[in-house]
Amino acid sequence: MKSFNEISKYINTEIDNINWTKEPVGLYEPISYTMKQGGKRIRPALLLMAYNLFQDDIENAIKPAIGIEVFHNFTLLHDDIMDKASIRRGKPTVHIKWDENTAILSGDVMQIIAYEFIAQTEAPYLKEVLLLFSKTAAEICEGQQYDMEFETREDVSSEEYLEMIRLKTAVLLGCSLQIGAILGGASQEDAKLLYDFGVNIGIAFQLKDDLLDVYGDKDIFGKQIGGDIFSNKKTFLLIHAKNKAKDDISEKLEFWLKKENPDRESKINEVTKIYNQLEVKNICEEAMNSYYKKAIANLDFVDVSSTKKQELRKLAEKLLHRND
Amino acid sequence: MKSFNEISKYINTEIDNINWTKEPVGLYEPISYTMKQGGKRIRPALLLMAYNLFQDDIENAIKPAIGIEVFHNFTLLHDDIMDKASIRRGKPTVHIKWDENTAILSGDVMQIIAYEFIAQTEAPYLKEVLLLFSKTAAEICEGQQYDMEFETREDVSSEEYLEMIRLKTAVLLGCSLQIGAILGGASQEDAKLLYDFGVNIGIAFQLKDDLLDVYGDKDIFGKQIGGDIFSNKKTFLLIHAKNKAKDDISEKLEFWLKKENPDRESKINEVTKIYNQLEVKNICEEAMNSYYKKAIANLDFVDVSSTKKQELRKLAEKLLHRND
Numbered sequence: 303m304k305s306f307n308e309i310s311k312y313i314n315t316e317i318d319n320i321n322w323t324k325e326p327v328g329l330y331e332p333i334s335y336t337m338k339q340g341g342k343r344i345r346p347a348l349l350l351m352a353y354n355l356f357q358d359d360i361e362n363a364i365k366p367a368i369g370i371e372v373f374h375n376f377t378l379l380h381d382d383i384m385d386k387a388s389i390r391r392g393k394p395t396v397h398i399k400w401d402e403n404t405a406i407l408s409g410d411v412m413q414i415i416a417y418e419f420i421a422q423t424e425a426p427y428l429k430e431v432l433l434l435f436s437k438t439a440a441e442i443c444e445g446q447q448y449d450m451e452f453e454t455r456e457d458v459s460s461e462e463y464l465e466m467i468r469l470k471t472a473v474l475l476g477c478s479l480q481i482g483a484i485l486g487g488a489s490q491e492d493a494k495l496l497y498d499f500g501v502n503i504g505i506a507f508q509l510k511d512d513l514l515d516v517y518g519d520k521d522i523f524g525k526q527i528g529g530d531i532f533s534n535k536k537t538f539l540l541i542h543a544k545n546k547a548k549d550d551i552s553e554k555l556e557f558w559l560k561k562e563n564p565d566r567e568s569k570i571n572e573v574t575k576i577y578n579q580l581e582v583k584n585i586c587e588e589a590m591n592s593y594y595k596k597a598i599a600n601l602d603f604v605d606v607s608s609t610k611k612q613e614l615r616k617l618a619e620k621l622l623h624r625n626d
Numbered sequence: 627m628k629s630f631n632e633i634s635k636y637i638n639t640e641i642d643n644i645n646w647t648k649e650p651v652g653l654y655e656p657i658s659y660t661m662k663q664g665g666k667r668i669r670p671a672l673l674l675m676a677y678n679l680f681q682d683d684i685e686n687a688i689k690p691a692i693g694i695e696v697f698h699n700f701t702l703l704h705d706d707i708m709d710k711a712s713i714r715r716g717k718p719t720v721h722i723k724w725d726e727n728t729a730i731l732s733g734d735v736m737q738i739i740a741y742e743f744i745a746q747t748e749a750p751y752l753k754e755v756l757l758l759f760s761k762t763a764a765e766i767c768e769g770q771q772y773d774m775e776f777e778t779r780e781d782v783s784s785e786e787y788l789e790m791i792r793l794k795t796a797v798l799l800g801c802s803l804q805i806g807a808i809l810g811g812a813s814q815e816d817a818k819l820l821y822d823f824g825v826n827i828g829i830a831f832q833l834k835d836d837l838l839d840v841y842g843d844k845d846i847f848g849k850q851i852g853g854d855i856f857s858n859k860k861t862f863l864l865i866h867a868k869n870k871a872k873d874d875i876s877e878k879l880e881f882w883l884k885k886e887n888p889d890r891e892s893k894i895n896e897v898t899k900i901y902n903q904l905e906v907k908n909i910c911e912e913a914m915n916s917y918y919k920k921a922i923a924n925l926d927f928v929d930v931s932s933t934k935k936q937e938l939r940k941l942a943e944k945l946l947h948r949n950d
Contacts, residue, residue: 329771380734384727403708403774406730407767410704413737414763421756428752432745439738443731447653450727 303610304354306347306617313346316364317371332396332408333415336375339391344621345478346371351614352482352496355606362424363485366431369419370478373435376412377442379405384450413439423485431481438477445470458536460545464505464589472504495600502597503618509590510622512537516574517583519625528570534559538589542582543573551576594622627934628678630671630941637670640688641695656720656732657739660699663715668945669802670695675938676806676820679930686748687809690755693743694802697759700736701766703729708774737763747809755805762801769794782860784869788829788913796828819924826921827942833914834946836861840898841907843949852894858883862913866906867897875900918946 304312322334346367353363381387382395383405389395397405423431448466452458476497483493515530516539530537547555555576558569577583597618601611628636646658670691677687705711706719707729713719721729747755772790776782800821807817839854840863854861871879879900882893901907921942925935 326768326771326775328775329768380730384730406704406708407771407774409734410737411764411767413734414760414767417741418757418760418764421753421760425749425753428756429745429749432752432756433742436738436742436745440735440742443735443738444650444653447650447731450731451650451652 303613304350304360306351306613306620309347309350309354309360310343312360313343313350313364313367313371314340317343317346317368320368328400328404329408329411332379332400332404333412335399336379336396336408336412337372339393341375341391343371344617345374345474347617348475348500348614349478349482351617352479352488353486354482355496355604355610355614356483356486356488363482365419365422366435366481366485367478369416369422369435370474370481372412372419373416373439374474376409376416377446379409379412381446383409384446423481427484430484434477434480434484438473441469441473445473452536455536458541460538460541463536463538463541467508468501468505471508472501475504475507476500489605492604492606495604499597499600499604499614499618502593502600503621506590506593506597507621509538509586509593510624512539513583513586513590514625516577528566528574531570531573532564532566538586539577539582542585543577543580546580546582547576551579590622594618627937628674628684630675630937630944633671633674633678633684634667636684637667637674637688637691637695638664641667641670641692644692652724652728653732653735656703656724656728657736659723660703660720660732660736661696663717665699665715667695668941669698669798671941672799672824672938673802673806675941676803676812677810678806679820679928679934679938680807680810680812687806689743689746690759690805690809691802693740693746693759694798694805696736696743697740697763698798700733700740701770703733703736705770707733708770747805751808754808758801758804758808762797765793765797769797776860779860782865784862784865787860787862787865791832792825792829795832796825799828799831800824813929816928816930819928823921823924823928823938823942826917826924827945830914830917830921831945833862833910833917834948836863837907837910837914838949840901852890852898855894855897856888856890862910863901863906866909867901867904870904870906871900875903914946918942 317337320337322337323330346364349367349370350360350363354360357363378390379396382390383397383402387395388398393399395405396408400408420432420435421428445466445468448462449470452463452466477500479500480493480497483496488496512530515537516528518527520527529535530540534540543555544552555573558564558573558576561569598615601614601618604611641661644661646661647654670688673691673694674684674687678684681687702714703720706714707721707726711719712722717723719729720732724732744756744759745752769790769792772786773794776787776790801824803824804817804821807820812820836854839861840852842851844851853859854864858864867879868876879897882888882897882900885893922939925938925942928935
């Protein structure tokens with residue numbers, strides 16, 4: 303069994319050794335720029351770790367693992383255009399550094415490159431992996447669509463929010479694990495359990511993200527604290543705050559949500575105070591822990607020794623207790 | 627052997643029977659809108675016609691054929707954003723009818739749906755088809771990139787232009803034919819000859835498009851005549867006109883290319899006059915005919931009876947003598 307760190311190191315070496323740039327440079331340079339920014343590369347690690355539960359030669363599964371990471375980075379690139387985000391991983395986003403057309407077209411090519419890597423899957427598994435990957439890829443776009451639609455809706459329920467983050471974030475973690483399991487020759491049951499493990503971890507992961515945005519340590523968290531609050535993003539925290547708030551607290555919350563050109567710091571401080579009064583942090587943490595427990599239960603049922611599953615369990619815990 | 631018309635009818639029925647719309651409607655409705663606009667659907671027809679050279683049961687190849695058509699429509703959708711085109715097939719483009727984010731994301735999903743159809747290829751051919759399709763898909767993006775780069779370049783050569791249209795337009799025709807041949811069990815040589823046939827027809831097809839923009843009958847041609855001239859698009863005609871023009875004709879041409887806010891009709895009339903004086907129509911027709919001849923030579927070498935190849939030959943001729 304390889305540790306998460308060993309697997310991560312291997313993935314980084316493989317990805318960083320790829321020469322992404324070719325002619326026309328104007329099309330491929332932004333892809334190289336995006337892929338060289340690193341990130342946690344959790345998804346390919348999950349794929350290889352799931353594979354490693356059943357097989358030792360993780361090199362055999364590296365191509366689809368890279369495909370998943372390329373696809374993930376493609377979604378970030380296109381999402382950044384749609385969300386008008388100017389910074390990603392501390393650097394200007396592609397549509398800012400180049401322009402929007404470049405970002406659209408380079409993203410399109412990244413999606414194709416992702417499929418080229420996925421196509422390197424061993425023949426007997428290729429169709430199954432392709433269809434799972436494609437289904438997941440479409441779901442991620444559906445999640446992004448819901449996320450955008452929620453921006454202009456005032457009645458988003460917490461169930462709808464959870465479904466949105468399941469699609470936008472969690473299914474790709476599940477898909478990565480399931481592909482690793484399929485390629486490793488796992489039973490259908492184990493492959494499905496690993497998928498569910500990934501989805502539940504993914505939802506917990508996103509709830510943690512919502513928490514970090516408000517309660518993270520700004521020196522450790524990569525982004526500025528309070529970005530979600532400032533932009534009225536309908537996170538799990540805000541949805542529950544709106545549901546729980548009554549009378550003057552409700553009025554105060556609405557005041558900050560509707561205030562035009564608010565002072566950034568005041569808005570973040572005041573809304574955080576409201577969150578604290580309403581104890582929505584607890585609700586979010588409870589939901590997060592509940593998904594985490596479901597995930598661990600899924601993992602427990604996978605028909606492989608506990609020792610082998612230790613690394614996935616540790617990674618799940620690490621993702622939940624992370625500060626960035 | 628099925629005729630082109632029979633095959634087209636079959637494709638139209640199959641595509642028009644698909645229900646493209648599902649939740650979230652905001653994401654899938656633009657896909658339905660795009661796919662329902664029809665178009666010539668030449669590419670899936672080429673795929674099935676190539677398959678039909680070797681096999682009778684064209685139903686066996688319909689899924690990848692649909693995949694190719696979905697992919698083609700995806701490229702039009704994203705190109706229309708990049709080119710700021712407001713009309714496609716007589717109707718508002720997706721980014722106009724909805725908005726740019728919708729057009730980006732719906733296009734992304736179309737690319738995934740294209741791959742889902744391609745994944746329905748029979749297992750023994752899947753990897754080969756996938757890699758050919760992906761290589762072609764990336765080339766189409768490269769062609770679009772060159773096309774955009776040419777807009778701000780003054781020194782585009784006719785060789786560069788031909789390479790751009792090969793990538794942007796011709797390779798997908800070749801790819802469609804080659805996939806049909808592969809699925810039909812053709813030899814590698816025949817599959818390659820059909821690819822080359824498609825590429826050469828594709829280049830001839832695009833040169834015909836350049837000609838129709840200037841010399842088409844506006845009542846038959848789907849678009850307004852002279853659009854390329856008005857927008858200074860570096861077509862084969864303009865590139866050759868710039869090369870051939872001397873002294874006062876050169877000055878006149880430059881005047882119209884540089885004139886800000888020109889009267890549309892005057893500019894189109896005057897530049898067309900220059901084209902006529904310089905006889906660039908002939909140069910373009912000669913190039914077109916030369917690619918057409920190469921294509922027919924490729925087809926002649928395919929190891930199948932002339933009778934069977936009759937329909938492809940007729941289609942090639944029809945594409946070249948079309949008025950729209």
